[in-house]
Amino acid sequence: MIVAEIKPFEEIKNMIKNYQKVLIVGCGSCVTVCLTGGERQVELLASALRMARKIEGNDITVGELTIRRQCDPEFIEQIKDEAAQYDVILSMACGAGVQGIAERFKDIPVLPAMNTMFLGVSDGQGTWVEVCAACGDCILWKTGGICPVARCAKGLVNGPCGGSQGGLCEVSKDVPCAWQLIYARLVRLNLQHFLKDISQQKKQPVRPRRLVREDLRLKKEPTKGV
Amino acid sequence: MGFREALYSGKFLITAEIGPVKGTEIDVLLEDAELIKGKVDAINVTDLQSSVMRLGSMAVCHLLKDHGIDPIFQLTCRDRNRLALQSDLLSAWVLGIRNVLALTGDHPTMGDHPEAMPVFDLDSVSLLRVICRLNEGFDMGGNQLKGAPDFFPGAVVNPGADTEAAFEMQIIKMEKKIEAGARFFQTQGIFDLDLFERFMKRVEGFKTPILGGIILLKSAGMARFMNKNVAGVFVPEPLIKAMEETKDKVKTSIEIAARLIKGMKDICQGIHIMAIGMEDKVPVIMEKAGLL
Numbered sequence: 001m002i003v004a005e006i007k008p009f010e011e012i013k014n015m016i017k018n019y020q021k022v023l024i025v026g027c028g029s030c031v032t033v034c035l036t037g038g039e040r041q042v043e044l045l046a047s048a049l050r051m052a053r054k055i056e057g058n059d060i061t062v063g064e065l066t067i068r069r070q071c072d073p074e075f076i077e078q079i080k081d082e083a084a085q086y087d088v089i090l091s092m093a094c095g096a097g098v099q100g101i102a103e104r105f106k107d108i109p110v111l112p113a114m115n116t117m118f119l120g121v122s123d124g125q126g127t128w129v130e131v132c133a134a135c136g137d138c139i140l141w142k143t144g145g146i147c148p149v150a151r152c153a154k155g156l157v158n159g160p161c162g163g164s165q166g167g168l169c170e171v172s173k174d175v176p177c178a179w180q181l182i183y184a185r186l187v188r189l190n191l192q193h194f195l196k197d198i199s200q201q202k203k204q205p206v207r208p209r210r211l212v213r214e215d216l217r218l219k220k221e222p223t224k225g226v
Numbered sequence: 227m228g229f230r231e232a233l234y235s236g237k238f239l240i241t242a243e244i245g246p247v248k249g250t251e252i253d254v255l256l257e258d259a260e261l262i263k264g265k266v267d268a269i270n271v272t273d274l275q276s277s278v279m280r281l282g283s284m285a286v287c288h289l290l291k292d293h294g295i296d297p298i299f300q301l302t303c304r305d306r307n308r309l310a311l312q313s314d315l316l317s318a319w320v321l322g323i324r325n326v327l328a329l330t331g332d333h334p335t336m337g338d339h340p341e342a343m344p345v346f347d348l349d350s351v352s353l354l355r356v357i358c359r360l361n362e363g364f365d366m367g368g369n370q371l372k373g374a375p376d377f378f379p380g381a382v383v384n385p386g387a388d389t390e391a392a393f394e395m396q397i398i399k400m401e402k403k404i405e406a407g408a409r410f411f412q413t414q415g416i417f418d419l420d421l422f423e424r425f426m427k428r429v430e431g432f433k434t435p436i437l438g439g440i441i442l443l444k445s446a447g448m449a450r451f452m453n454k455n456v457a458g459v460f461v462p463e464p465l466i467k468a469m470e471e472t473k474d475k476v477k478t479s480i481e482i483a484a485r486l487i488k489g490m491k492d493i494c495q496g497i498h499i500m501a502i503g504m505e506d507k508v509p510v511i512m513e514k515a516g517l518l
Binding site for chain 2: 153154155156157158159160161162163164165166167170171177179180183184195196198200201204
C-alpha cells in the first residue's frame with residue numbers, strides 16, 4: 001500500500017487560514033488501511049480544525065466526505081456537487097489522490113493534509129516499512145523476495161557495502177542490512193547461486209512514467225458492411 | 227617503478243593513505259607526502275571519506291603525481307552518476323593518474339551534509355566494469371572513445387565483516403569484483419592476525435594480491451570508538467589495554483603497527499597504512515617493521 005502520515009496540525013491550520021469553508025475529503029484505500037486518511041481521521045481533523053478556529057474567534061465551516069479512491073476519476077466525480085459549495089478542499093489521500101482531485105476541480109484549491117511516504121507493508125502493530133521502490137524492473141525473483149533497491153540504503157544490486165554492523169545498516173541501528181536478509185533467505189531456499197550473478201545496473205526511469213494498456217482502451221467500432 | 231610494476235614484480239607492496247583537508251590548505255598534506263615519498267609504492271587519496279565534504283581526490287592525486295608519487299585515485303559511487311564517474315575517470319587519466327580504487331562510498335548520512343542526495347547510480351562492481359570498458363576504448367553506452375585510458379583498477383574488501391551473512395557476502399562480492407576487473411584489493415584495518423589469516427586462506431584461490439589494512443591507533447578511546455562504530459574493525463582488548471597503560475601513546479601505537487605488519491608479511495601480498503593524521507610516523511613504522 002501507499003503509506004502516508006498526516007501533516008503537523010499547525011501546518012494544516014496555516015494552509016487553510018484564509019478560508020472559511022473547507023471540505024475535508026478522505027480516501028478509502030491505502031491511507032484508510034494505514035490509519036491516517038480514512039473516515040475516522042477525516043472526522044478527527046474536522047473537529048480539531050473547528051475547535052482551533054473557534055478558539056481564535058474565526059469560525060469555520062468544515063465538510064466531511066470519504067470516497068472509495070481519490071486516484072480514480074469515477075469516484076471523484078461523485079463529490080462534484082458537494083465540492084462546489086466550498087472554498088477549498090483538504091485532501092487526506094496520498095499525493096496521487098490530491099492531484100486526482102485537483103485535476104477534476106480546477107477552480108477550487110486542493111491542499112494536501114498528508115505527507116506521502118512510501119510503498120510499504122505493515123510489519124507490526126502501528127509500524128510500516130518501505131519495501132518497494134516502484135523501479136519498474138522487478139528483480140525479486142532472484143533476491144529471495146526481498147528488494148535491495150528499496151531496502152538497501154544505497155540501492156545496491158550486487159551485494160552489500162562493507163558498512164553493516166551486527167546485521168544492521170550503517171544508516172540506522174533500526175534497519176537490517178537488506179543483503180544479509182537476502183543471503184539468509186536464498187540460503188534457506190537453496191537458491192544461493194543467484195548471489196553470484198553480476199546484476200546489470202538499474203536504468204533510471206524517465207519521469208513522469210505512464211502506463212498505456214491498449215487492450216483496455218476504448219476502440220472505435222469497426223466500420224460495418226465493408 | 228610505479229604501483230602496477232611493483233605489483234607485478236612480486237615485491238611486498240606498501241601503500242599509504244592521505245585524506246585531503248577541508249579547505250584549500252595543502253602545505254601539511256604535501257609535507258607528509260614528501261616524508262613518505264620513495265618509501266611506499268603508492269599513496270591512496272580518499273574521496274570525501276566518511277561523506278565529509280572536503281578537497282577532492284582527483285586534484286590531490288594530480289598534485290602527488292607532480293611530486294613524483296604514484297597516486298591511487300579513490301572513486302566512490304556516492305556523489306556521481308555514470309556520466310560524472312566516466313568523465314572524472316577520463317579527466318584523471320589526462321592528469322596523469324593511473325591507479326583507481328573503486329568503492330561504493332559511505333552513505334551521506336554518515337557525514338556533515340546528511341541531507342545530500344545519495345547517488346549510487348552504479349555500484350563498486352559495475353564501476354570496475356566501466357573502468358575496464360573505458361580501458362578498451364568504449365564508454366558504458368558502447369560509444370567509442372577518442373583515445374582510451376589504461377587504468378589499473380583495484381577494490382576493497384572487509385575481512386572483518388562480523389556476521390556469517392556479512393562475511394560470506396564480502397567473499398561473494400570480492401569474486402564479482404575480480405570478475406569485473408579488480409587487479410588488487412586493499413582491506414579494512416586489521417588488528418587480529420589469526421582472523422585475517424583465516425580470511426586469506428579462504429580467498430587463496432582468487433589469485434589477486436591483497437594489501438592488509440593497518441590503522442594507527444591514537445588512543446584506547448579511539449580503539450573503543452572504532453570497535454563500536456566502524457564496521458569490520460575490531461581491536462582486541464590487550465591492544466586497547468596497551469594503549470591505555472602506556473606513557474608514550476605514539477611509541478606504543480608505532481610498536482603495535484610494526485608488529486602487525488611483521489605478522490602480515492607471510493600472510494598477504496602487501497600492506498596499506500591508514501595513518502589518519504599520523505602520516506609523518508609512516509617511515510619509522512616501516513623501519514621498525516623491517517621494511518626499510
